[in-house]
Amino acid sequence: MNPLFTVRDLEKRYGTRIGCTDVSFDLWPGEVMGIVGESGSGKSTLLSCLAGHMPPDRGEVHFDGRDVLAMSEPERRFLARTEWAFVHQNPRDGLRMAVSAGGNVGERLMAVGARHYGDIRETATDWLGRVEIAADRIDDRPSAFSGGMQQRLQIARNLVTGPRLVFMDEPTGGLDVSVQARLLDLLRGLVRRLGLSAIIVTHDLAVVRLLADRLMVMKGGRVVETGLTDQVLDDPQHPYTQLLVSSVLQV
């Protein structure tokens, strides 16, 4: 078996300031990796570089053997809407607010070639059910949904095309604690059932405890510790991780 996604010596600077540097890892099929660290540690910068939203200054990114950084913009966009998915912290960034819930999901199917209206609507209804949105809400716009429902709809829109790699940026951020717990449960079920490979950025250790197989801990743009999630959280080696786990740094 080969890694699905490989990253080598990735670096991004903002002028002289380090966004992230010296980042290397392999992600295996079906593996979920969590990237944690306090605010300003470089998590968002790294995720943007990995997902192709921002070009790194240095390094290599390969997906399924393909050199992502060497792709043309149209090739990368095609990859981003077929084999990749991106779940934003704010559902408004990942949804089309003026389009119905069913349309938000169906549109993605059409982007990968689905043409038959009945099939598209049936699949959209099925996916709304999987993210616990009642079928009678299919024609409502997401602006009529609660924050938790919007986030579940964004997840359906992203997973309906069967991506092989999902990037998630603070997927439970900005939600009430009780809503977060429900969303986490749902995400965990989907990730397990679909055998998804995912990279999840969060400052919330509860999120990675539940979802991630492996962790990368970042500080000052660098990876300071990596390992299996339980190992890192139960027996942190780096003093920074120890602080993070003892919740001193959690926000």
Ligand SMILES: Nc1ncnc2c1ncn2[C@@H]1O[C@H](COP(=O)(O)OP(=O)(O)OP(=O)(O)O)[C@@H](O)[C@H]1O
């Ligand atoms: N557009 C930018 N211009 C200049 N510096 C930036 C920019 N974006 C991020 N940085 C800097 O890069 C470093 C990493 O920031 P980044 O946003 O990636 O961290 P983060 O861990 O995602 O933080 P947060 O959780 O608050 O989003 C910080 O020092 C930050 O000030």
